[in-house]
Amino acid sequence: MENPVIQIRNMTKVFHLGGGNDVHALRGVSLDIYPGEMVAIMGPSGSGKSTLMNMIGCLDSPTSGEYHLDGLQVSSLVDDELAMARNQKIGFIFQKYNLLPRANAIENVELPMRYSENTDDMTGRAKEMLKLVGLEERMNHKPNELSGGQQQRVAVARALVNHPAIILADEPTGNLDSVAGQEVMDLLLKLNREKGTTIVIVTHDPGVASQAQRIIRLFDGKIVEGGLE
């Protein structure tokens, strides 16, 4: 079998809130995610799923434990190396799309490339990605000229543009009505099926989670289903 693209062992995260109040957001999490998988991470609020997502997304460093992402030992990286890892290995999709309001769709998709080594023909590559998500007609529109579903598709194109190891989606349908939400899910499913893109979706929506091949459930900072021992 292939090596897992995400390999997490005994990861803990403690937030020191001051006054001796420590919050144990993650209490020893271990999991593997393999290339081409589509995985949903579920759990009630306070279960640690956001913290786990931040760890997987290299946005934060764990208190202890090991994290390998696509051959990279993330737990030992410093700030700028983490930024590089995010840029190269991870494509983020956010609940609120997080597009730059003043930039059009192409410029929004170009953004991750600007922070990468390869800045050749950014516009061409951005257009290619926008075609892939079915927005070739609206490439020069600004976010406020696009529907929520279209904005989220721009975000998907932006997530794909640096050919990351995984797509990390945080409640990607949370701000959309059911039809637009399903369109975005269909797009992600198609990418997973046809391109073999590894996708990790953090959600509390069982309807969304059920479309994934595997569900990882968190409770009280621990994995109760879908992880390793």
Place this chain on the structure above:
Amino acid sequence: MMRFFRVVKEALASIFGNKTRSFLTVLGIVIGVGSVIGMLSIGAGAQDSILGSIESIGTNTIFVMPGELGEVTNAKALTISDVDALSNRMRAPHILRVSPMVMSQTNVSSGENSLTTTFFGSYAEYADISGIDLAEGSFFNQTDIDSRSAAVVIGPDLAEELFGRRSGVVGNEVRINNSPYRVIGVTKAKGGTQFNNPDMQGYMPITTMQMRIVRQSIPNSVSYIIIQAQDSASIPLAIEEAQQILRESHRLSARQENDFTLTNQEDVANIAGQVTGILTVLLSGIAGISLLVGGIGIMNIMLVTVTERTSEIGLRKALGARKMDIMIQFLTESGLLSLIGGILGIGLGWAFSFLIGNYAANSGVPLVPVVQTETVLLATLFSTLVGLFFGWYPAQKAANMEPVEALRHE
């Protein structure tokens, strides 16, 4: 290079995306740079004007004033016999010409026109010492001195006041203290300050002045003596000689201080240069404070901008922006803001000094503000530095944001 170009383009888009705010933000810099440029140009103009009028006194000249500098009370008057002693070529080989000077504010009139101005009584040599050129007629000569002739040479502005014209007045009569004088010459326009305008002055033989106008308590006393050295290199020697001669003729013992003061025109020019220099520094220092305040304005707005764009910063960090990328982005923005302010400020300063120049010209003050290239370059550089300096803290704040928290920000 492309990367930098894109950063600049993005910063410009952000600046022009909120025009009103950006304009108000740079207003402080505009006014700051504008006033610095304005003050420096006026300072440079004043310096030119003052040095010009000092040079108009004459070249290689040395003034002898009665009294020790700062102690005018027990001054011993300078007299014609001092002048005679100084004129001794054997004793003072480095002195070319000497003229005693008597100055008097007198009333001068012609027909209905009457005014009070400064008249100088001097020797005929004064025209050469002081470089007085005549537009018409001639300066008085030794014969006029000897005969105490009632002849005057007047400046073109004075001619204008008295006769309503600046030329064609030679041979006319003016009345000074109600006695008639013949105009024998009109000087060429020299220009000068309002307080020291040679074009409004008049000259007459010192003998005439002493006899008819100035009432003297000490016989043959003069206001001051003007000496011209052979050339600029012999000024120090001429001063030395003049000092020796005057000490002897005033019978000063070795222990006594000079009871007169020797000043050369170069010293005066240096002092005036220093004074205007200090004034310029002072004025632009005050103007610089507004530049500082403008910089604080930029810092203030950049802090607001950083807070407003927290989630954007979070997004950029999530997409792989390093600290340096964020830092550069915000520094570029604040640097460009103040550069734009600086450029607008240069325009404002230029307009300001142009207006001052016009105003000065209209009120007869020969002040021509000079906007120097180095001033403009300095202002541009300095305003950009102000932007970078005051943008540093907000940019640092943006760069150090934790991506998780920044993303969570509403």
